[in-house]
Amino acid sequence: MYLQEFLLVALVHLLAVMSPGPDFAVVIRNSVSLGRHTGLMTAVGVGCGILIHVGYSLLGIGLIVSQSIWLFNLMKWLAAAYLLYIGVRALRSRPQEPEAHSQGAPQLSSGRAFVQGFITNGLNPKATLFFLSLFTVVISHDTPLSVQAGYGLYLAVATGIWFCLVAMLFSHQRVRDAFGRMGHWFDRAMGTVLIGLGLHLALSQWTGRSDPAI
Numbered sequence: 001m002y003l004q005e006f007l008l009v010a011l012v013h014l015l016a017v018m019s020p021g022p023d024f025a026v027v028i029r030n031s032v033s034l035g036r037h038t039g040l041m042t043a044v045g046v047g048c049g050i051l052i053h054v055g056y057s058l059l060g061i062g063l064i065v066s067q068s069i070w071l072f073n074l075m076k077w078l079a080a081a082y083l084l085y086i087g088v089r090a091l092r093s094r095p096q097e098p099e100a101h102s103q104g105a106p107q108l109s110s111g112r113a114f115v116q117g118f119i120t121n122g123l124n125p126k127a128t129l130f131f132l133s134l135f136t137v138v139i140s141h142d143t144p145l146s147v148q149a150g151y152g153l154y155l156a157v158a159t160g161i162w163f164c165l166v167a168m169l170f171s172h173q174r175v176r177d178a179f180g181r182m183g184h185w186f187d188r189a190m191g192t193v194l195i196g197l198g199l200h201l202a203l204s205q206w207t208g209r210s211d212p213a214i
């Protein structure tokens with residue numbers, strides 16, 4: 001009965017999740033620099049972060065946040081500050097000793113990698129606007145709450161799977177070796193990207209419209 005609506009939700013989400021954004025940058029950085037396990041844990045964190053947006057969208061809190069300029073700006077500045085924090089840490093990366101590089105010792109625990117992905121997605125105000133639009137425009141108000149919750153669970157799982165695939169691709173040894181030739185400059189390049197995303201987010205004006213990059 002709700003198959004057509006579900007397919008529309010899945011299509012819109014697919015186009016959104018494939019758009020480059022903070023989640024994409026963090027997963028790639030952790031996968032290339034720290035390996036597959038760290039990349040996968042970051043991806044799982046991103047997927048679980050989706051549940052935050054789903055939760056407040058179902059409760060109607062997202063509408064309140066979107067209509068309150070100071071609340072929305074607070075979320076935006078928190079997200080920007082976190083991206084700047086991660087970016088600065090990456091930018092300050094130093095060359096590794098050959099022995100340390102060969103051992104491949106993790107520099108980020110599984111828990112911290114998960115939290116990093118979770119916070120990056122959970123604080124993303126553009127994801128807030130995306131899910132607000134999704135649950136108010138694409139999904140009918142007549143759709144039962146249980147069905148909407150099912151959509152939300154699918155969105156979280158699908159997001160996690162997508163970023164796990166991204167993590168597996170960029171943590172492949174050949175890919176890591178290719179980026180590894182850049183040494184610590186890759187970390188610095190990704191740090192610059194994250195700082196740029198943070199500054200763009202902090203300085204962007206609120207328009208009340210969703211951005212496809214989540």
